Amino acid sequence: MNNFQFYNPVKIEFGKGAVDKLSSHIPAGSKVMVTYGGGSIKANGVYEAVLNALSGFSVVEFGGIEPNPSYETLIQAVDLARKEKVDFLLAVGGGSVVDGTKFIAAAIPFEGEPWDILVKRAEVKSAVALGAVLTLPATGSEMNAGAVISKRATKEKFAFGSPYTFPKFSILDPEYTYSLPKNQIANGTIDAFVHVMEQYMTYPAAGLVQDRWSEGLLQSLIELGPKALENPTDYDVRSNLMWAATMALNGIIVVGMPSDWATHMIGHELTALHGLAHGVTLAIILPAMLNEMFEEKKEKLAQYAERVWGITSGTTDEKARAAIVKTEEFFQSLGVPTHLKEYGIGDESFQTICNRFTERGWTGMGERRALTPERVLEVLKKSL
């Protein structure tokens, strides 16, 4: 196990009616900016519940944060928050709104051009306090300090994070997920699943608890995904799905362990260039990446085959191959096709993607930096 630091101070309020606790977590007298997305929260009652819970606070609103939140949109929120002298940001929505709000929080007090936080990795030295009311189980952003922000103008995605951008709290009410469209539940389940895989599917590295906990999350998601699609109002299912997605990316399963993240890096480019939903890109890239990196990952793949899929017979290679097939079939069983051609996409952007990685100086991605730009091209070909 490698040396590590673990720290996660996010307070979670979980359960039915958890929004009732909202006001107790925001300092009295705060001027609160409520941030949200396309307005689904106004249709499903969440908006009203949040504003009711905020009675007594001075409230400013900023709506319209899009999926894969853009710098262009968020900087408008920064301007508004500065003008209104906002003390607290409350993100109400899914991972895009939470991610976007983290950027707003860091950008408000930032001296200089906030864009530098993303492209120059300029140090974030403070942030406005933020909290979240989550409506979509998927990204885990509600319990970590990271965010992914897009620039529409250049079709690029950038990740950033800072100890200052942990939400102070997140409100997780599983009933808020009942009204989500099926494709968002499917994509969210896949996003959480692949978050675990990015932190787990590397090579054996002597982290017993980390491996068992990752495997437990994967087993849970495999059990929960189909049930969540079948019966949207099963509280047991939705509460477990929400909690699994939160646990998948709060840092606890990866402490002291190698991690990969190549699937996300390649997926981000497919989103930026083709507009595919994030979860969809992961369902396409993960199986292709596992096949390309088979020799490097087969030992851990065989462990995954045994412990997660119950595949106990065959050689290491056979078990590993079977587990990749099972993984792809799981994504498909959620109604998510796993090949680019099924979305009408060919190889037109492949070279652009590889060039982007090369231009960024990324000679190799993954846990051992073995996925070179040349091998990224092979992954993309396998994903056709």
Place this chain on the structure above:
Amino acid sequence: MNNFQFYNPVKIEFGKGAVDKLSSHIPAGSKVMVTYGGGSIKANGVYEAVLNALSGFSVVEFGGIEPNPSYETLIQAVDLARKEKVDFLLAVGGGSVVDGTKFIAAAIPFEGEPWDILVKRAEVKSAVALGAVLTLPATGSEMNAGAVISKRATKEKFAFGSPYTFPKFSILDPEYTYSLPKNQIANGTIDAFVHVMEQYMTYPAAGLVQDRWSEGLLQSLIELGPKALENPTDYDVRSNLMWAATMALNGIIVVGMPSDWATHMIGHELTALHGLAHGVTLAIILPAMLNEMFEEKKEKLAQYAERVWGITSGTTDEKARAAIVKTEEFFQSLGVPTHLKEYGIGDESFQTICNRFTERGWTGMGERRALTPERVLEVLKKSL
């Protein structure tokens, strides 16, 4: 899943040489009181490493905190800290030192008689900041806000906790555990194992991740315990054991789930009245308690049998019974006898223990309050 709040802001510094990070976690200019136990830290180099890391800070020392730390000892530390106007407490040792230091931290600013924190559950409204350098994987105190304090005069144990008594940080260097006596490693492994069981072995309650994570910890401890005894300087084993013990009681595996804690309650009395080590009392009581509560727990016991012990054949009852036997054999395999008579103890204190529970108004313990004082007597008889 029940509604819950989860919050754990303890920063963990884990790994070889982690003590080098110590000074970065204590506010500059603090007057630090270093608390420790019987002096083993002076024999194994930890004391010297800590004091070196604290160069630049003003340091006061308080040694002599005993296993099952006593109010009588700790109140002397409170007096010293008040006199010296200490700003920060640094516990260096195992769970007893960390527990004791939490009490010191809460008692220093407490207005009134600190004893009331324990017996009257008086509200803790503040505490001096504390951190820990852990030397023994066992109690999990390094990553939670709770503590158990004994009163020697009356042979009683009291639990307390407060959001103010979370350590600000804990330093976990697995190499610090190399010099521990075997019985402390065995008892510590059992303590961590039973912590998980107290939070897991109840009834099926639809917490998929919570169950999987508990089972993962149990599987890990079963694998690690014997190895840790065989080779005290295997870093992979000791680092995993240390991390498993920390994860066993930081709150994450029990969110939204029922918990038991009857084994600890009964075990505490055996420690208080007979001086048995904490882990030893748990090894004695858990199997007896599981047999007494068999009907109430057999469904979850059968799940535990399947997932943790790989017992897949037989009826629910048969699997459940077999799992209890396996559990007891595991404790014995670590060199810890599981019956009172093996420690020369008979039934002389049984009625006293039951009377104590009755006097406290505890009509029933466990997840459904079904373990009445009469059934505690049955547990004790089974533990003979």
